[in-house]
Amino acid sequence: MLKIGFLLPPAFQIMGLAASSAFELANTTARERLYDIGFFSALGGPVVNSFGVSVETLPLARRRLDTLIVCGLVAPSPTDTQTLERLRSASRIARRTASVCTGTFLLGEAGLIDGRHVTTHWLFARALQQQFPAAKVDADRIFINDGPIWTSAGMSTGIDLALGLIEADYGAELSASVAKRLVVYHRRAGGQSQHSVLLDLGAKSDRIQHVLEYARNNLESGLSVPELAGVAHLSPRQFSRAFMTETGQSPAKAVEQLRLEAARLMIEQSRHTIEEIAAKTGFIDTERMRRAFLRVFGQPPQTLRRIARMS
Incomplete structure (x- = not known):
């Protein structure tokens, strides 16, 4: 069973958690527990999102995760030191580290995207490139997989990223079945344009x-x-x-x-x-x-x- 952890920074955008439904339905479709899902923060306890709703989390320290997914904010802003320290430590242990939307900025602050091809919401792509010039930002990709780092564009593309992760783990057939149950177009290819x-x-x-x-x-x-x-x-x-x-x-x-x-x-x-x-x-x-x-x-x-x- 693969452990998927969502890192929730303060004021995270709740749409980022939509990707968890893809992993839940992968379990349902396969009729076995392929994934275990958990919500984490630097110290654990309740984390209030951008809409004012509190989500209970576990402390990230010393957690062994297969995949760590960092949720984004409505707009990028500096992250607290403890969250970045926990992110760096967890990413060294995890097989994959991913981000949803502006979560890529957190990966950048943690020093995880230097030399990597990454994406984020088109509205903030230029700012991402300016803030992290060593990264290779592609402003027109739905999601990008560069080695152990996966990044996605706007909040809804977290679902596309999750379907891509499922396909990488268990094949295209399961990923397509999950997409059908989610009533979404079977995972938009990573290279698909964010807009016309x-x-x-x-x-x-x-x-x-x-x-x-x-x-x-x-x-x-x-x-x-x-x-x-x-x-x-x-x-x-x-x-x-x-x-x-x-x-x-x-x-x-x-x-x-x-x-x-x-x-x-x-x-x-x-x-x-x-x-x-x-x-x-x-x-x-x-x-x-x-x-x-x-x-x-x-x-x-x-x-x-x-x-x-x-x-």
């Missing part, structure tokens, strides 16, 4: 918004800068400058993101072959698409399709 590309780009003018809509509807086209500049009725130089000013990205980078988003959705929701999807979304060939998927999502197209079909 068009929302992320946030074009302010109708001119650039129209270009983005054109690009999304014409992915099979080359979508070169001159072509997109023609849609915007600007010279290529003027267009590139305006596009970068409004979106913070080059046209080529934005087009790749649109292609990746469309390709991922087709892979997960259609019966088109990988070759057909590469052609329909404007990639030169399947190898080019595979490399883009690995770079951005951390998984090849075939893996995302397999996960989707299991759901």
